Amino acid sequence: MTPATTPTTRASAGPVPVPAALALGDDALVLAHRLGEWAGSAPVLEEEVALANIALDLLGQARTLLSLVGDEDELAYLREERAFRNVQLVERPNGDFAHTIARQLYFSAYQYLLYARLAEGDGPFAPLAAKAVKEVAYHLDHAEHWTLRLGDGTPESHERMRRALDALWRYTDELFRPVEGLDGVDPAALREAWTDRVGGTLRQATLELPTGPASDAWTAGGGRQGVHTEPFGRMLAEMQHLHRSHPGASW
Amino acid sequence: MTTTAPETVDRAALEAVFDAAVAADERIEPRDWMPDAYRTTLIRQIAQHAHSEIIGMQPEANWITRAPSLRRKAILMAKVQDEAGHGLYLYSAAETLGVGRDELLDKLHAGRQRYSSIFNYPTLTWADVGAIGWLVDGAAITNQVPLCRCSYGPYARAMIRVCKEESFHQRQGYELLLALSRGTEAQHAMAQDAVDRWWWPSLMMFGPPDGESPHSAQSMAWKIKRHSNDELRRRFVDICVPQAESLGLTLPDPDLRWNEETGHYDFGPIDWDEFNEVLRGNGPCNEQRLARRREAHEEGAWVREAAAAYAAKHAPAPGPGGGTPHPTPERGTAASGPTEHPEAMA
Ligand SMILES: [Fe+2]
Numbered sequence A: 001m002t003p004a005t006t007p008t009t010r011a012s013a014g015p016v017p018v019p020a021a022l023a024l025g026d027d028a029l030v031l032a033h034r035l036g037e038w039a040g041s042a043p044v045l046e047e048e049v050a051l052a053n054i055a056l057d058l059l060g061q062a063r064t065l066l067s068l069v070g071d072e073d074e075l076a077y078l079r080e081e082r083a084f085r086n087v088q089l090v091e092r093p094n095g096d097f098a099h100t101i102a103r104q105l106y107f108s109a110y111q112y113l114l115y116a117r118l119a120e121g122d123g124p125f126a127p128l129a130a131k132a133v134k135e136v137a138y139h140l141d142h143a144e145h146w147t148l149r150l151g152d153g154t155p156e157s158h159e160r161m162r163r164a165l166d167a168l169w170r171y172t173d174e175l176f177r178p179v180e181g182l183d184g185v186d187p188a189a190l191r192e193a194w195t196d197r198v199g200g201t202l203r204q205a206t207l208e209l210p211t212g213p214a215s216d217a218w219t220a221g222g223g224r225q226g227v228h229t230e231p232f233g234r235m236l237a238e239m240q241h242l243h244r245s246h247p248g249a250s251w
Numbered sequence B: 001m002t003t004t005a006p007e008t009v010d011r012a013a014l015e016a017v018f019d020a021a022v023a024a025d026e027r028i029e030p031r032d033w034m035p036d037a038y039r040t041t042l043i044r045q046i047a048q049h050a051h052s053e054i055i056g057m058q059p060e061a062n063w064i065t066r067a068p069s070l071r072r073k074a075i076l077m078a079k080v081q082d083e084a085g086h087g088l089y090l091y092s093a094a095e096t097l098g099v100g101r102d103e104l105l106d107k108l109h110a111g112r113q114r115y116s117s118i119f120n121y122p123t124l125t126w127a128d129v130g131a132i133g134w135l136v137d138g139a140a141i142t143n144q145v146p147l148c149r150c151s152y153g154p155y156a157r158a159m160i161r162v163c164k165e166e167s168f169h170q171r172q173g174y175e176l177l178l179a180l181s182r183g184t185e186a187q188h189a190m191a192q193d194a195v196d197r198w199w200w201p202s203l204m205m206f207g208p209p210d211g212e213s214p215h216s217a218q219s220m221a222w223k224i225k226r227h228s229n230d231e232l233r234r235r236f237v238d239i240c241v242p243q244a245e246s247l248g249l250t251l252p253d254p255d256l257r258w259n260e261e262t263g264h265y266d267f268g269p270i271d272w273d274e275f276n277e278v279l280r281g282n283g284p285c286n287e288q289r290l291a292r293r294r295e296a297h298e299e300g301a302w303v304r305e306a307a308a309a310y311a312a313k314h315a316p317a318p319g320p321g322g323g324t325p326h327p328t329p330e331r332g333t334a335a336s337g338p339t340e341h342p343e344a345m346a
């Protein structure tokens, strides 16, 4: 875990764009929280360790990113739902293990490809991305391995994985909307690389890329604009409750 | 010509070798001969210990989603993850005695093997996370440090790894309580309430008084156990009293006072009726903890089946045993492994 105050070994270039820092930081924070909900309920002991590893990596990234643009706890605990800038995909409830793995596959592939691009550039997120991309490579590897096992395991696991991939597909379009402050990243090229990577894994797992709509008709993937799904409000209520119950206290 | 059956001679010779090794403080290793009762005792103890690690994740996981700062959230996640890791080490140690994890889990789920009764108490407030770290992990360390010299090699080695992490847990719990104790009035009250509730159950963690401990004498002779329950309990009290003072918190025992003659603290009587009731299944959370564990196991069955089916399909040369029962452990990235703590590098 990198302490929030020393995120980098390289000096970052230029001012940090707030919308982009919140977008990346909130993605990591919200997914870390969701993965933390698995603690004590994983299907096998090794997965208790693995899911916690991933959650801890993401929480570390979130703390670094949020600290770039404010106080990490104020941002995490005192913002209202509409001020969060994460994509809706990461806030979706865990569901069964296949659902969690499908969410991990979609998101880790996106985050890996995005961070790899940011790490190559000389923007303000390059130092963070260079470190985080190594962590995320493991997250993606974990998700891909489980996608293979579930897709090409038993008929039941195949069916559960297929349903999970379909259910989360409508949250994938948002990953490729332009983010203010990440101007060096071409969303179309990112989508193409993502589709190749995820599609390749799914074919190997005897599954297919879903064909339904990749966004819904109303919010059209509005997480980056602060429009979230209903379960997210309850997630925040739980996450923020204790902190908000003791205004000004330190922990 | 001999009048004694060869097996009897062999057995006597083997026992002599085993006894001599134990007497000389040498380690017994998995391939060494050992008496059946020694093996059975070890399996029972290691299984109970492993089960305690994984059931013990529940009361603390109860607060991961509500941790009041991101720093505390990271520390707590890492701690609960460590406990899963401890479970893994200990189930592996039990495997060296010829009993698999699946078999032990089945026994736990069927209520035929125990876990530490302390985890049948609820975590009602955030301060309970601190009280568990300070008192429960503290008591565990007091119990477990001598186990690092246990006569059975794999168990002793597992305990060395476990103890390193437990002492970190204990410090974090203490530090969490200190922050509360020095915080607002409400935070201080929360810390005091948690200590009031966890103190006596922590003392019970050392087991019944020496006169009533059914397995102790034999375990001491085999050097599985090195100190009596009462000795360890007294050691723990001696450590905690000054720490409570530094915390600015009181311990809920009016009889607690320093005894010049013995050089130890005297403490009041423990409510063994409560202990026995919780042991019998009548604690506040016995049913909940076991139900949650069973549920996680049952809900995970299709995942484990899928992993086994996949491994069988993709094994290079399928052996007679078929697929592996557990997926390959997905442990540790270069950046954060299960034994790394967020604070250790801060
Ligand atoms: Fe432990």
Ligand SMILES: [Fe+2]
Pocket: B083, B137, B165, B166, B169
């Ligand atoms: Fe512990």
